[in-house]
Amino acid sequence: MKIGLYFGSFNPIHIGHMVIGNHIAEYSNLDEVWFVVTPHNPFKEKKTLLANHHRLEMVYRATEPYDKLQACNIEFNLPQPNYTINTLVHLQEKYPNKEFCLIMGEDNLKSFHKWKNHQLILENHFVYVYPRISENVIETPFDGHEKIIHINAPIMQLSSSFIRKSIAAGKNIQPMLPEHVWEYMDEMNFYR
Numbered sequence: 001m002k003i004g005l006y007f008g009s010f011n012p013i014h015i016g017h018m019v020i021g022n023h024i025a026e027y028s029n030l031d032e033v034w035f036v037v038t039p040h041n042p043f044k045e046k047k048t049l050l051a052n053h054h055r056l057e058m059v060y061r062a063t064e065p066y067d068k069l070q071a072c073n074i075e076f077n078l079p080q081p082n083y084t085i086n087t088l089v090h091l092q093e094k095y096p097n098k099e100f101c102l103i104m105g106e107d108n109l110k111s112f113h114k115w116k117n118h119q120l121i122l123e124n125h126f127v128y129v130y131p132r133i134s135e136n137v138i139e140t141p142f143d144g145h146e147k148i149i150h151i152n153a154p155i156m157q158l159s160s161s162f163i164r165k166s167i168a169a170g171k172n173i174q175p176m177l178p179e180h181v182w183e184y185m186d187e188m189n190f191y192r
């Protein structure tokens with residue numbers, strides 16, 4: 001079974017993440033997409049993050065109606081900050097019969113050479129890359145790499161930081177969130 005791993009802080013998960021994850025699950029050769037909630041991204045500050053279990057709960061509520069989409073908390077008990085190579089090694093040991101692939105936007109591919117052991121990641125895993133809007137053409141050291149597969153998913157211009165700021169400013173951004181995620185955030189008073 002081929003599993004696509006979609007890593008993120010998901011603070012909160014939004015419609016942009018859902019459209020990409022679902023598109024890849026439906027239109028690529030991957031059987032499932034797992035949304036891996038990262039406690040601490042090595043490139044991001046932790047202080048604006050909601051608690052891990054709240055971010056996981058939102059991902060769980062968002063993915064629950066979709067058979068091919070799953071919430072994954074595997075990084076909660078791994079050392080922090082979370083380096084993706086460690087998670088991949090851990091997952092492969094835990095599920096030796098599954099093949100794990102990475103999913104990332106082409107903007108992330110630009111900084112992929114700075115990731116810990118990125119060459120080892122590419123030796124052992126395929127990376128599925130979807131398009132993002134950017135001001136310049138995105139050229140990367142990985143153009144044409146045999147382990148990189150480009151997927152023509154829709155381009156979604158949403159971000160969790162925009163959603164957090166909008167909520168703090170009292171805006172109604174309900175359509176940007178899966179219904180059950182919005183209900184949970186509203187009930188819990190997140191980001192106000």
Ligand SMILES: Nc1ncnc2c1ncn2[C@@H]1O[C@H](COP(=O)(O)OP(=O)(O)OP(=O)(O)O)[C@@H](O)[C@H]1O
Nearest residue numbers: 007008009010011016020105156157158159160161
């Ligand atoms: N609108 C989007 N379309 C496609 N991919 C996205 C979108 N927003 C985020 N991503 C990607 O999804 C993954 C998880 O995203 P992340 O949790 O960092 O959300 P974010 O919206 O970028 O957050 P923030 O605004 O807080 O930085 C990352 O690989 C990120 O590049």
Ligand SMILES: O=C(O)c1ccc[n+]([C@@H]2O[C@H](COP(=O)([O-])O)[C@@H](O)[C@H]2O)c1
Nearest residue numbers: 007008009038041043083084085115116
């Ligand atoms: O392993 C690394 O060196 C590494 C460096 C930067 C980011 N990552 C992972 O990439 C995921 C998406 O990153 P971001 O910045 O788009 O949120 C996030 O969940 C991180 O754990 C991983």
